[in-house]
Amino acid sequence: MSEPNLKDINELITTEFAKTVEMFGLTPSEARLFAILYLEGEPMTLDEMGEALGKSKTSMSTGIRSLLELNLVERVWKKGERKDLYRADENLYKKFMNAFIHKWMDATNRQKHSLEQIETVLSQNGSNLPGAADPKEVNDLNARLKDMIAFHQLLETAFKKIKPANSVSIDQKLNS
Amino acid sequence: MSEPNLKDINELITTEFAKTVEMFGLTPSEARLFAILYLEGEPMTLDEMGEALGKSKTSMSTGIRSLLELNLVERVWKKGERKDLYRADENLYKKFMNAFIHKWMDATNRQKHSLEQIETVLSQNGSNLPGAADPKEVNDLNARLKDMIAFHQLLETAFKKIKPANSVSIDQKLNS
DNA sequence: TTTTTCGTACAGTTTAAACTGAACAAACTT
DNA sequence: AAGTTTGTTCAGTTTAAACTGTACGAAAAA
Numbered sequence A, B: 001m002s003e004p005n006l007k008d009i010n011e012l013i014t015t016e017f018a019k020t021v022e023m024f025g026l027t028p029s030e031a032r033l034f035a036i037l038y039l040e041g042e043p044m045t046l047d048e049m050g051e052a053l054g055k056s057k058t059s060m061s062t063g064i065r066s067l068l069e070l071n072l073v074e075r076v077w078k079k080g081e082r083k084d085l086y087r088a089d090e091n092l093y094k095k096f097m098n099a100f101i102h103k104w105m106d107a108t109n110r111q112k113h114s115l116e117q118i119e120t121v122l123s124q125n126g127s128n129l130p131g132a133a134d135p136k137e138v139n140d141l142n143a144r145l146k147d148m149i150a151f152h153q154l155l156e157t158a159f160k161k162i163k164p165a166n167s168v169s170i171d172q173k174l175n176s
Numbered sequence C: 001t002t003t004t005t006c007g008t009a010c011a012g013t014t015t016a017a018a019c020t021g022a023a024c025a026a027a028c029t030t
Numbered sequence D: 001a002a003g004t005t006t007g008t009t010c011a012g013t014t015t016a017a018a019c020t021g022t023a024c025g026a027a028a029a030a
Helices: A006-022 A028-040 A046-053 A057-069 A092-124 A135-162 A170-174 B006-022 B028-040 B046-053 B057-069 B092-124 B135-162 B170-174
Strands: A073-076 A085-088 B073-076 B085-088
Touching: A006 A028, A006 B092, A006 B135, A028 A046, A028 A057, A028 A085, A028 B135, A046 A057, A057 A073, A057 A085, A092 A135, A092 B006, A092 B135, A135 B006, A135 B028, A135 B092, A135 B135, B006 B028, B028 B046, B028 B057, B028 B085, B046 B057, B057 B073, B057 B085, B092 B135
Parallel strands: none
Antiparallel strands: A073 A085, B073 B085
Protein backbone atom coordinates (compact mmCIF):
# COMPACT_ATOMS: atom_id res chain seq x y z
CA MET A 1 0.00 0.00 0.00
CA SER A 2 1.34 3.41 -0.93
CA GLU A 3 1.64 6.27 1.48
CA PRO A 4 -1.74 7.32 2.80
CA ASN A 5 -2.76 10.90 2.38
CA LEU A 6 -4.89 12.92 4.75
CA LYS A 7 -7.89 12.86 2.47
CA ASP A 8 -7.99 9.07 2.46
CA ILE A 9 -7.62 8.85 6.20
CA ASN A 10 -10.47 11.24 6.73
CA GLU A 11 -12.54 9.18 4.36
CA LEU A 12 -11.78 6.00 6.30
CA ILE A 13 -12.58 7.48 9.66
CA THR A 14 -15.80 8.96 8.39
CA THR A 15 -16.92 5.63 6.99
CA GLU A 16 -16.18 3.70 10.15
CA PHE A 17 -17.72 6.23 12.45
CA ALA A 18 -20.80 6.48 10.28
CA LYS A 19 -21.32 2.74 10.66
CA THR A 20 -21.51 3.13 14.40
CA VAL A 21 -23.89 6.03 14.13
CA GLU A 22 -26.11 3.98 11.84
CA MET A 23 -26.61 1.49 14.65
CA PHE A 24 -28.72 4.12 16.35
CA GLY A 25 -31.21 4.12 13.55
CA LEU A 26 -29.91 6.95 11.43
CA THR A 27 -29.98 6.48 7.71
CA PRO A 28 -26.61 6.07 5.99
CA SER A 29 -26.90 9.62 4.68
CA GLU A 30 -27.69 11.11 8.05
CA ALA A 31 -24.95 9.07 9.68
CA ARG A 32 -22.39 10.19 7.17
CA LEU A 33 -23.41 13.78 7.51
CA PHE A 34 -23.05 13.58 11.24
CA ALA A 35 -19.68 11.87 10.96
CA ILE A 36 -18.36 14.54 8.62
CA LEU A 37 -19.60 17.22 10.91
CA TYR A 38 -18.11 15.68 13.99
CA LEU A 39 -14.81 14.94 12.35
CA GLU A 40 -14.50 18.47 11.09
CA GLY A 41 -14.87 19.82 14.59
CA GLU A 42 -15.38 23.32 13.34
CA PRO A 43 -18.91 24.52 12.55
CA MET A 44 -19.81 24.01 8.92
CA THR A 45 -22.12 25.67 6.43
CA LEU A 46 -24.57 23.83 4.21
CA ASP A 47 -22.36 24.54 1.23
CA GLU A 48 -19.33 23.06 2.93
CA MET A 49 -21.25 19.94 3.85
CA GLY A 50 -22.54 19.59 0.34
CA GLU A 51 -19.02 20.02 -0.96
CA ALA A 52 -17.67 17.43 1.47
CA LEU A 53 -20.34 14.87 0.63
CA GLY A 54 -20.82 15.68 -3.02
CA LYS A 55 -24.50 16.37 -2.59
CA SER A 56 -26.86 19.25 -3.12
CA LYS A 57 -27.48 21.98 -0.62
CA THR A 58 -31.14 21.01 -0.50
CA SER A 59 -30.14 17.57 0.62
CA MET A 60 -27.93 19.02 3.34
CA SER A 61 -30.75 21.23 4.50
CA THR A 62 -33.11 18.31 5.09
CA GLY A 63 -30.35 16.18 6.52
CA ILE A 64 -29.37 18.81 9.02
CA ARG A 65 -32.97 19.26 10.04
CA SER A 66 -33.19 15.58 10.95
CA LEU A 67 -30.04 15.81 13.03
CA LEU A 68 -31.32 18.94 14.72
CA GLU A 69 -34.56 17.21 15.66
CA LEU A 70 -32.53 14.44 17.20
CA ASN A 71 -30.50 17.01 19.09
CA LEU A 72 -27.32 15.62 17.65
CA VAL A 73 -26.32 18.87 16.05
CA GLU A 74 -26.71 22.46 16.99
CA ARG A 75 -26.81 25.70 15.16
CA VAL A 76 -24.02 28.07 15.94
CA TRP A 77 -23.77 31.78 15.59
CA LYS A 78 -20.63 33.48 14.42
CA LYS A 79 -20.04 37.16 14.13
CA GLY A 80 -20.12 38.47 10.60
CA GLU A 81 -21.20 35.17 9.09
CA ARG A 82 -24.36 35.23 7.03
CA LYS A 83 -24.61 31.52 6.41
CA ASP A 84 -26.03 29.17 8.98
CA LEU A 85 -23.40 27.23 10.84
CA TYR A 86 -23.89 23.82 12.39
CA ARG A 87 -21.70 21.67 14.51
CA ALA A 88 -21.78 18.32 16.24
CA ASP A 89 -21.97 19.38 19.83
CA GLU A 90 -18.93 19.37 22.08
CA ASN A 91 -20.67 17.33 24.69
CA LEU A 92 -21.14 14.65 22.14
CA TYR A 93 -21.27 11.39 24.03
CA LYS A 94 -23.73 12.39 26.68
CA LYS A 95 -25.92 14.12 24.19
CA PHE A 96 -25.85 11.20 21.84
CA MET A 97 -26.81 8.65 24.42
CA ASN A 98 -29.39 10.88 25.98
CA ALA A 99 -31.08 11.50 22.68
CA PHE A 100 -31.59 7.84 21.94
CA ILE A 101 -32.13 6.44 25.37
CA HIS A 102 -34.86 8.95 25.96
CA LYS A 103 -36.37 8.38 22.57
CA TRP A 104 -36.40 4.63 23.10
CA MET A 105 -37.70 4.85 26.63
CA ASP A 106 -40.50 7.14 25.58
CA ALA A 107 -41.49 4.89 22.73
CA THR A 108 -41.31 1.78 24.88
CA ASN A 109 -43.41 3.41 27.53
CA ARG A 110 -45.99 4.57 25.07
CA GLN A 111 -46.35 1.14 23.57
CA LYS A 112 -46.51 -0.47 26.97
CA HIS A 113 -49.37 1.80 27.91
CA SER A 114 -51.20 0.94 24.73
CA LEU A 115 -50.88 -2.73 25.49
CA GLU A 116 -52.02 -2.25 29.07
CA GLN A 117 -55.04 -0.38 27.80
CA ILE A 118 -55.88 -3.23 25.47
CA GLU A 119 -55.44 -5.60 28.37
CA THR A 120 -58.02 -3.63 30.33
CA VAL A 121 -60.51 -3.69 27.50
CA LEU A 122 -59.98 -7.37 27.08
CA SER A 123 -60.55 -8.17 30.74
CA GLN A 124 -63.62 -5.92 30.94
CA ASN A 125 -65.37 -7.26 27.88
CA GLY A 126 -64.35 -10.57 29.29
CA SER A 127 -65.88 -13.52 27.61
CA ASN A 128 -68.57 -11.97 25.44
CA LEU A 129 -66.34 -10.93 22.60
CA PRO A 130 -67.63 -11.26 19.08
CA GLY A 131 -65.26 -13.30 16.97
CA ALA A 132 -64.02 -15.46 19.76
CA ALA A 133 -64.69 -19.02 18.83
CA ASP A 134 -63.25 -20.30 22.03
CA PRO A 135 -62.79 -18.87 25.52
CA LYS A 136 -59.37 -20.45 25.49
CA GLU A 137 -58.47 -18.15 22.63
CA VAL A 138 -59.12 -15.14 24.82
CA ASN A 139 -57.12 -16.66 27.63
CA ASP A 140 -54.14 -17.29 25.40
CA LEU A 141 -54.28 -13.80 24.06
CA ASN A 142 -54.32 -12.46 27.58
CA ALA A 143 -51.28 -14.49 28.47
CA ARG A 144 -49.42 -13.20 25.44
CA LEU A 145 -50.37 -9.67 26.32
CA LYS A 146 -48.97 -10.07 29.80
CA ASP A 147 -45.73 -11.41 28.35
CA MET A 148 -45.44 -8.48 25.98
CA ILE A 149 -46.07 -5.98 28.74
CA ALA A 150 -43.44 -7.68 30.87
CA PHE A 151 -41.07 -7.45 27.93
CA HIS A 152 -41.63 -3.74 27.65
CA GLN A 153 -41.03 -3.41 31.34
CA LEU A 154 -37.72 -5.21 31.01
CA LEU A 155 -36.72 -2.96 28.16
CA GLU A 156 -37.42 0.11 30.21
CA THR A 157 -35.31 -1.24 33.03
CA ALA A 158 -32.48 -2.01 30.66
CA PHE A 159 -32.56 1.46 29.17
CA LYS A 160 -32.58 2.98 32.59
CA LYS A 161 -29.40 1.12 33.40
CA ILE A 162 -27.44 2.80 30.68
CA LYS A 163 -29.02 6.21 30.96
CA PRO A 164 -26.15 8.61 31.64
CA ALA A 165 -28.02 10.63 34.27
CA ASN A 166 -28.30 7.62 36.53
CA SER A 167 -24.77 6.41 36.21
CA VAL A 168 -21.45 8.08 36.77
CA SER A 169 -21.10 11.03 34.48
CA ILE A 170 -19.49 10.30 31.19
CA ASP A 171 -17.03 13.12 31.60
CA GLN A 172 -15.72 11.47 34.74
CA LYS A 173 -15.35 8.22 32.91
CA LEU A 174 -13.41 9.89 30.18
CA ASN A 175 -10.97 11.24 32.71
CA SER A 176 -10.43 7.96 34.46
CA MET B 1 -66.64 3.12 19.94
CA SER B 2 -68.69 0.00 19.35
CA GLU B 3 -67.93 -3.35 20.86
CA PRO B 4 -64.47 -4.49 19.88
CA ASN B 5 -64.09 -7.86 18.23
CA LEU B 6 -61.18 -10.20 18.58
CA LYS B 7 -59.86 -9.47 15.12
CA ASP B 8 -59.53 -5.77 15.85
CA ILE B 9 -57.84 -6.40 19.16
CA ASN B 10 -55.30 -8.68 17.55
CA GLU B 11 -54.68 -6.02 14.96
CA LEU B 12 -54.07 -3.39 17.62
CA ILE B 13 -51.72 -5.54 19.62
CA THR B 14 -49.77 -6.49 16.54
CA THR B 15 -49.36 -2.89 15.52
CA GLU B 16 -48.17 -1.74 18.92
CA PHE B 17 -45.80 -4.61 19.43
CA ALA B 18 -44.38 -4.19 15.94
CA LYS B 19 -43.48 -0.61 16.80
CA THR B 20 -41.35 -1.80 19.66
CA VAL B 21 -39.69 -4.42 17.53
CA GLU B 22 -38.89 -1.80 14.92
CA MET B 23 -36.80 0.03 17.48
CA PHE B 24 -34.29 -2.76 17.19
CA GLY B 25 -33.69 -2.00 13.56
CA LEU B 26 -36.12 -4.38 11.92
CA THR B 27 -38.02 -3.09 8.94
CA PRO B 28 -41.75 -2.53 9.43
CA SER B 29 -42.45 -5.67 7.44
CA GLU B 30 -40.09 -7.82 9.45
CA ALA B 31 -41.38 -6.36 12.68
CA ARG B 32 -44.97 -7.03 11.77
CA LEU B 33 -44.18 -10.56 10.71
CA PHE B 34 -42.47 -11.19 13.99
CA ALA B 35 -45.33 -9.67 15.94
CA ILE B 36 -47.90 -11.83 14.16
CA LEU B 37 -45.80 -14.88 14.79
CA TYR B 38 -45.31 -14.13 18.43
CA LEU B 39 -48.91 -13.23 19.03
CA GLU B 40 -50.11 -16.41 17.38
CA GLY B 41 -48.03 -18.45 19.77
CA GLU B 42 -48.48 -21.58 17.72
CA PRO B 43 -45.99 -22.36 14.95
CA MET B 44 -47.16 -21.03 11.59
CA THR B 45 -46.64 -21.97 7.98
CA LEU B 46 -45.63 -19.56 5.25
CA ASP B 47 -49.13 -19.73 3.83
CA GLU B 48 -50.69 -18.83 7.15
CA MET B 49 -48.36 -15.88 7.56
CA GLY B 50 -49.10 -14.70 4.05
CA GLU B 51 -52.78 -15.02 4.78
CA ALA B 52 -52.47 -13.12 8.04
CA LEU B 53 -50.48 -10.30 6.48
CA GLY B 54 -52.08 -10.27 3.07
CA LYS B 55 -48.78 -10.81 1.31
CA SER B 56 -47.26 -13.36 -1.00
CA LYS B 57 -45.59 -16.52 0.14
CA THR B 58 -42.37 -15.38 -1.52
CA SER B 59 -42.42 -12.34 0.69
CA MET B 60 -42.92 -14.47 3.77
CA SER B 61 -40.06 -16.71 2.74
CA THR B 62 -37.58 -13.86 2.59
CA GLY B 63 -38.99 -12.25 5.69
CA ILE B 64 -38.67 -15.43 7.70
CA ARG B 65 -35.12 -15.87 6.51
CA SER B 66 -34.21 -12.49 7.92
CA LEU B 67 -35.77 -13.34 11.26
CA LEU B 68 -33.99 -16.69 11.28
CA GLU B 69 -30.65 -15.01 10.69
CA LEU B 70 -31.35 -12.77 13.63
CA ASN B 71 -32.22 -15.79 15.71
CA LEU B 72 -35.57 -14.32 16.53
CA VAL B 73 -37.50 -17.19 15.06
CA GLU B 74 -36.91 -20.87 14.84
CA ARG B 75 -38.02 -23.64 12.60
CA VAL B 76 -40.13 -26.26 14.23
CA TRP B 77 -40.81 -29.83 13.32
CA LYS B 78 -44.19 -31.40 13.67
CA LYS B 79 -45.12 -34.96 12.99
CA GLY B 80 -47.01 -35.45 9.78
CA GLU B 81 -46.66 -31.84 8.65
CA ARG B 82 -45.10 -31.28 5.25
CA LYS B 83 -44.95 -27.52 5.40
CA ASP B 84 -42.22 -25.70 7.24
CA LEU B 85 -43.31 -24.37 10.58
CA TYR B 86 -41.83 -21.36 12.32
CA ARG B 87 -42.40 -19.84 15.67
CA ALA B 88 -41.17 -16.95 17.74
CA ASP B 89 -39.22 -18.76 20.38
CA GLU B 90 -40.65 -19.35 23.82
CA ASN B 91 -37.64 -17.88 25.51
CA LEU B 92 -38.33 -14.68 23.74
CA TYR B 93 -37.01 -11.87 25.90
CA LYS B 94 -33.59 -13.20 26.59
CA LYS B 95 -33.16 -14.34 23.04
CA PHE B 96 -34.26 -11.01 21.71
CA MET B 97 -31.88 -9.02 23.84
CA ASN B 98 -29.04 -11.41 23.24
CA ALA B 99 -29.43 -11.18 19.51
CA PHE B 100 -29.15 -7.44 19.39
CA ILE B 101 -26.75 -6.78 22.20
CA HIS B 102 -24.30 -9.18 20.66
CA LYS B 103 -24.81 -7.78 17.23
CA TRP B 104 -24.26 -4.24 18.45
CA MET B 105 -21.30 -5.13 20.60
CA ASP B 106 -19.63 -6.95 17.75
CA ALA B 107 -20.19 -4.08 15.38
CA THR B 108 -18.99 -1.52 17.89
CA ASN B 109 -15.91 -3.54 18.60
CA ARG B 110 -15.12 -3.95 14.94
CA GLN B 111 -15.42 -0.25 14.29
CA LYS B 112 -13.35 0.59 17.33
CA HIS B 113 -10.57 -1.64 16.07
CA SER B 114 -10.69 0.02 12.68
CA LEU B 115 -10.33 3.40 14.28
CA GLU B 116 -7.47 2.23 16.47
CA GLN B 117 -5.73 0.90 13.41
CA ILE B 118 -6.11 4.23 11.70
CA GLU B 119 -4.77 5.89 14.82
CA THR B 120 -1.66 3.74 14.62
CA VAL B 121 -1.08 4.59 10.98
CA LEU B 122 -1.52 8.23 11.74
CA SER B 123 0.97 8.24 14.59
CA GLN B 124 3.53 6.24 12.61
CA ASN B 125 3.43 8.30 9.45
CA GLY B 126 3.50 11.17 11.88
CA SER B 127 4.10 14.50 10.33
CA ASN B 128 5.11 13.64 6.78
CA LEU B 129 1.65 13.10 5.43
CA PRO B 130 0.86 14.28 1.93
CA GLY B 131 -2.13 16.55 1.92
CA ALA B 132 -1.54 17.97 5.34
CA ALA B 133 -1.30 21.70 4.99
CA ASP B 134 -0.73 22.15 8.67
CA PRO B 135 0.68 19.95 11.44
CA LYS B 136 -2.14 21.26 13.63
CA GLU B 137 -4.54 19.59 11.25
CA VAL B 138 -3.02 16.22 12.04
CA ASN B 139 -3.10 16.94 15.74
CA ASP B 140 -6.76 17.85 15.65
CA LEU B 141 -7.57 14.74 13.71
CA ASN B 142 -5.73 12.67 16.26
CA ALA B 143 -7.69 14.25 19.08
CA ARG B 144 -10.96 13.53 17.32
CA LEU B 145 -9.90 9.96 16.75
CA LYS B 146 -9.19 9.49 20.42
CA ASP B 147 -12.61 10.88 21.27
CA MET B 148 -14.29 8.53 18.85
CA ILE B 149 -12.44 5.54 20.23
CA ALA B 150 -13.42 6.53 23.75
CA PHE B 151 -17.00 6.80 22.55
CA HIS B 152 -16.91 3.28 21.21
CA GLN B 153 -15.46 2.08 24.47
CA LEU B 154 -18.31 3.67 26.37
CA LEU B 155 -20.82 2.08 24.06
CA GLU B 156 -19.32 -1.32 24.69
CA THR B 157 -19.51 -0.77 28.42
CA ALA B 158 -23.12 0.31 28.16
CA PHE B 159 -24.07 -2.73 26.14
CA LYS B 160 -22.32 -4.98 28.58
CA LYS B 161 -24.44 -3.55 31.36
CA ILE B 162 -27.69 -4.68 29.83
CA LYS B 163 -26.45 -7.95 28.44
CA PRO B 164 -28.32 -10.84 30.04
CA ALA B 165 -25.88 -12.70 32.24
CA ASN B 166 -25.81 -16.03 30.48
CA SER B 167 -26.33 -16.65 26.83
CA VAL B 168 -29.00 -18.98 25.62
CA SER B 169 -28.19 -22.55 26.49
CA ILE B 170 -29.58 -25.87 25.50
CA ASP B 171 -30.77 -26.40 29.07
CA GLN B 172 -33.00 -23.39 28.88
CA LYS B 173 -34.54 -24.70 25.72
CA LEU B 174 -35.12 -28.08 27.29
CA ASN B 175 -36.81 -26.62 30.32
CA SER B 176 -39.10 -24.28 28.48
C1' DT C 1 -34.33 51.22 -4.00
C1' DT C 2 -32.35 47.25 -6.52
C1' DT C 3 -29.39 43.34 -6.29
C1' DT C 4 -27.32 39.59 -4.19
C1' DT C 5 -27.18 35.81 -0.95
C1' DC C 6 -29.27 32.53 1.83
C1' DG C 7 -32.36 28.61 3.26
C1' DT C 8 -36.23 25.98 2.24
C1' DA C 9 -40.61 24.41 -0.31
C1' DC C 10 -41.94 21.99 -4.11
C1' DA C 11 -42.13 19.16 -8.26
C1' DG C 12 -39.86 15.93 -10.70
C1' DT C 13 -36.27 12.42 -11.17
C1' DT C 14 -33.25 8.88 -9.82
C1' DT C 15 -32.26 5.07 -6.92
C1' DA C 16 -33.13 1.49 -3.81
C1' DA C 17 -36.24 -1.48 -1.36
C1' DA C 18 -40.41 -4.37 -1.05
C1' DC C 19 -43.18 -7.20 -3.25
C1' DT C 20 -45.30 -10.41 -6.79
C1' DG C 21 -45.95 -14.28 -10.10
C1' DA C 22 -43.95 -17.63 -12.94
C1' DA C 23 -40.77 -21.20 -13.17
C1' DC C 24 -38.10 -24.71 -11.05
C1' DA C 25 -35.99 -28.31 -8.01
C1' DA C 26 -36.67 -31.26 -4.21
C1' DA C 27 -39.47 -33.97 -1.60
C1' DC C 28 -43.59 -36.32 -0.97
C1' DT C 29 -48.02 -38.94 -2.58
C1' DT C 30 -50.35 -41.83 -5.39
C1' DA D 1 -43.70 -44.07 -12.68
C1' DA D 2 -46.45 -39.62 -12.97
C1' DG D 3 -48.53 -36.07 -10.44
C1' DT D 4 -48.69 -32.89 -6.16
C1' DT D 5 -47.02 -29.99 -2.92
C1' DT D 6 -43.65 -26.89 -1.04
C1' DG D 7 -39.87 -23.47 -0.64
C1' DT D 8 -36.96 -20.64 -3.13
C1' DT D 9 -34.81 -18.27 -7.23
C1' DC D 10 -35.26 -14.91 -10.56
C1' DA D 11 -37.05 -11.26 -13.48
C1' DG D 12 -40.00 -7.72 -13.50
C1' DT D 13 -43.07 -4.40 -11.18
C1' DT D 14 -44.68 -1.47 -7.70
C1' DT D 15 -43.75 1.52 -3.97
C1' DA D 16 -41.11 4.42 -1.11
C1' DA D 17 -36.98 6.98 -0.11
C1' DA D 18 -33.14 10.01 -1.45
C1' DC D 19 -31.76 13.42 -4.11
C1' DT D 20 -31.69 17.47 -7.49
C1' DG D 21 -32.79 21.95 -9.61
C1' DT D 22 -35.93 25.63 -9.99
C1' DA D 23 -38.36 28.98 -7.71
C1' DC D 24 -39.37 31.97 -4.13
C1' DG D 25 -39.40 34.65 0.37
C1' DA D 26 -36.49 36.75 3.75
C1' DA D 27 -32.67 39.11 4.95
C1' DA D 28 -28.41 41.52 3.94
C1' DA D 29 -25.55 44.34 0.74
C1' DA D 30 -25.09 47.56 -2.68
